[in-house]
Amino acid sequence: MKKIALLSLFWMLVIACAGHAANEVSANEPQGDGYVITGKVSFPLSKAKVQLWKIQDNKLVPVDSAGLDKNNMFTFKGTVKEPDFYVLNFYNTQKVLIVLENKNLTVNVDGNKPTGAVSMSGTPAMDDLQKVTTWMNEAQQKVGALQKEMQEAALSKSESGRRNVEKKLNHMREENLKQFKSIVSQMQPGLSQWYALNTGVLNPEEEYKYLLPIVTNIKKSMATSKYAKEIDGYAAQLEEFSKALQVGQNAPEIALNDTDGNVLKLSSLRGKYVLIDFWASWCGPCRMENPNVVRIYNKYKDKNFEIFGVSLDREKKDWLGAIEKDQLTWKHVSDLKFWSSEGAKAYGVRSIPATYLIDPNGKIIAKNLRGESLEAKLGEILGEAK
CATH class of the missing domain: 2.60.40.10 (Immunoglobulins)
Known part of the structure; x- marks a missing residue:
């Protein structure tokens, strides 16, 4: 969003x-x-x-x-x-x-x-803004310190060090989300709360159930504000997310060209556990996550697991270059239509990275798993690989 x-x-x-x-x-x-x-x-x-x-x-x-x-x-x-x-x-x-x-x-x-x-201080809005900005500054400093640890582990080629920092980062993300939601829930409906929702800490696609009642109250309190139209649009997108694909539903078909220009259907992988990975060469967070995905793929690829990468790139050379550089050896497709990708439309993808894990029958069993959470889910389903 x-x-x-x-x-x-x-x-x-x-x-x-x-x-x-x-x-x-x-x-x-x-x-x-x-x-x-x-x-x-x-x-x-x-x-x-x-x-x-x-x-x-x-x-x-x-x-x-x-x-x-x-x-x-x-x-x-x-x-x-x-x-x-x-x-x-x-x-x-x-x-x-x-x-x-x-x-x-x-x-x-x-x-x-x-x-x-x-x-x-001086007004409830300023008190709320103080809480949000103070928390965000402290969170940024903590994440920055761990990112530095991750870089040091990468330079030293320490796999155990990298895994340790990754666990710390995942734990911090979970704790940060809990803390931020607690702060937002205690804020008064108005400009400061509206600001908090637009900082990028909360993913509307993943948090729509939490966000809908909050945005409804903001709409009421800011009905005559200059931001009323934007708030209405935000609320409408949350409603769309609430109707999007959910765990338990059948995964829609995706049939796009692979790297050789041949049509590859998602349904051709029926009978396997498949991670549908929406990404792009220009997506920084996607590229940062790719080493984890490569490691997890190599761990489970011989246990009835496959990855179906759907790129939102516009240029084929960029797409293929990223695949080669990041050593992504699984299935790849793209129609090179950026955010107008037919695959992204079918799954309601509005931000990347985005993932859907489907079972051998083509049913969605998990969404937006990354890093440790993805590895834990596959370990639960497929057993620990040797």
Whole structure:
């Protein structure tokens, strides 16, 4: 699923700026019907100003600027027509996403580095945004550390080291998902919760049952918002996912050209356990997962198991090049139609990698298994290979 357009602008801003609380100051008492933003900068730059930007038409538009007083504090005052996403820019070093409405807000920052500490408060939306961005920054740091371990294991060609890090990553993904869902469930319906759903942490295709009631409440609370149309579209896609192929259903036929230009049907593999693997040469996560798939395939290929790779590539040379480079020795097909692939349409695939495991009778028995979870499922079905 495509994320809302504004995220392309401020997604990395938020990841960079979230952190533990800085030295806090309290907001002033409400003044009139507008907003008041107050805050303190721990490490200010001489004569530099803090800028307030609005996110408009997928661009950052300057709204106001403010200098710091002798206590390194800044203040913005004004009015907004409706709650919306804005960005506070501290000397082009630290940028902070906020939800601005006609209330009093407090934003305290480090101001010295992109990952400097931030504390936001004043409204339920800001409290929620603080929780989300803080969690995401911490999660990113943990995942980054494990990815570094994975690279070191790959360089040292340590199979045991790689497997150990892979287990850690899988466990972390599961824990991160639980933690993030817990945070989102406790948020109030509104802009901050809508932002959280569009960060990419939750896969709508896999989490539609969890997301549908949340999005329904967001729709009600933001019925007159500028984002109402986007929210309606998101909800409609969740409804589509709810009608998509599920475990227990028969796998639709796929009949596409193989690497030699001959039509290969999925049904020709009937009688085997088959992993349908939707991927592409341009898909980074797919290519990162391929070494795991190769290892698992070599482990179970002699135990009535086959892989049916469906590529969403556009150029045959790219498709074949990736197959050769990644040493993917199983069955491959593609119509080279990118996201318009007939195979992807038949399975409702909207993001990759995506996998479907089918039994010898052509029935779907699992979806979106990767790494350790795929290996565990095959071990359960086929027994541990020697």
